Amino acid sequence: MAITRLEIDLSALKHNYTYMRSKVAPNVRMMAVVKAFAYGSDAQVVAKELEKLNVDYFAVAYVAEGVALRDAGITTPILVLHPQPDNFETLLERCLEPNIYSKRMLEMFSAFAKAKKQTAYPIHLKFNTGLNRLGFTADDVPWIVEQVLKSEHLKVKSLFSHLAASEDLDERDFTLHQIAQFDEIANEIKTQLGYAPFMHMTNTSGIINYPSAHYDCVRTGIGLYGYGNTPEETANLKPVARLKSVISQKHIINSGDSVGYNRALIAKEQMVTATIPIGHADGISRAYGNGVGYVTIAGEKAPFVGNVCMDMIMVNVTNITCEEGDDVEIFGTHTGANALAQKVQSISYELLTMVGQRVKRVVLRE
The missing domain is CATH 2.40.37.10 (Lyase, Ornithine Decarboxylase; Chain A, domain 1)
Known part of the structure; x- marks a missing residue:
């Protein structure tokens, strides 16, 4: 046994995944966030275990993190939340799916996909509804639809946003405003595209506090590793x-x-x-x-x-x-x-x- 070690308890991981899954309808997809070495543990070990549990998607921050999962034999779809143009080649080679969050990114990835003769390469569109970190705005919707519809090289796989204060019930009005804004944006895009990408917005505390915003998919990160949005919820989980x-x-x-x-x-x-x-x-x-x-x-x-x-x-x-x-x-x-x-x-x-x-x-x- 190592003198100083970080023990990673896979039975606790299974317990937490099962608990988070119990909070959503059976037809709602689960996206496991395994960025930052699976929150400091071991992303490859964690992802392999979650894949056995039939997780629907993985999310990582950077392309290199997605590459590490592919190198470990992970075949489940992987969303890269913060890709950069310098990594497009690697992203394509490893079948990773980019979050497209700005006009510059959409133009550059569209040109890249065309140059690589891709057909309907899956992309995910992120919208800023109040976190003010990454994402398109509602005003960008007509331009986005025009760009996507004229390109046979791309297909929108999902639409998503990120809650800024889902754990803080004092900010409930703000969160509900975010959800309503995302609803409006997503409905407009789906109508104009003529098809329906899946939608996701809730993080761990959002899953617990805002079941109306589960949509087609939820993202869980910290909950998988044993920590909820309240002491009461944390008591239902186990530290991994x-x-x-x-x-x-x-x-x-x-x-x-x-x-x-x-x-x-x-x-x-x-x-x-x-x-x-x-x-x-x-x-x-x-x-x-x-x-x-x-x-x-x-x-x-x-x-x-x-x-x-x-x-x-x-x-x-x-x-x-x-x-x-x-x-x-x-x-x-x-x-x-x-x-x-x-x-x-x-x-x-x-x-x-x-x-x-x-x-x-x-x-x-x-």
Whole structure:
């Protein structure tokens, strides 16, 4: 067993997928978001497992992520959410499907598909309904339809948008406005195209809070990995990733002694610390230092002592019965990534995806 490792629990993944699937009608497609190494875990392992569960689509951020899935033998359709023109050749070679989000992108991909003698190559059109990140606007619809209809080289596979605050019920009016705007755009495009691309808009919290916006397909990311939009929903899920390490060494720190860089802690009384081989190079931010964060040892919370180092952290184990070589959990079963991230005003997404690639991934199967 690796000393410092990220355990990836595939039984938890199956549980979460089944739970998210239970929230939508049987005829609604499920698109699994596996970008950023499947939220910091292992995209190839996760995608293979989801493919066994008959997931309908995958979504990645970049072409290289889609290539990695194809290299792993994934044959399920893959939507690339943020492709770039420099990657069109690779995208085509690996049968990846681009999100087309601007006039420039549509013109360039249309010309590329024509040059490559493609027929009805699948594209996905994204519309900006309030997130103001990527996407066409409603005013672009006539131009888009004209471009698509005059090109035999492209076919619109889906229409989609992205909710900006689906987890925040105080923003319900804004979210409902986004949904209504998307309805109007999609209906106009489908009427003018003469065929009906499938539609998707909801993320994990949107699936839970806005069932009327499930349309033909839903996208789920964070929910697959064990985190919902409320503590109650998170309780229905299981964490897929568990970050663990071991105690390398214990120290008795006398009153007046300091611990770590910059003497960030000066002991007021005798204490016992444990040094653990994981640090900010592995995704444990310095913000967790000096008692802000904690790990779990023998079922007890052990707060950080001093500053987080590049490769090590020190924790207070004065009142914990433990020995060198004992297991340590940074996040997972005892402390969810949400709870730990909140200690530094962050979110589970950031903590999960920050786990460095030098941390060994260990796959746990049923």
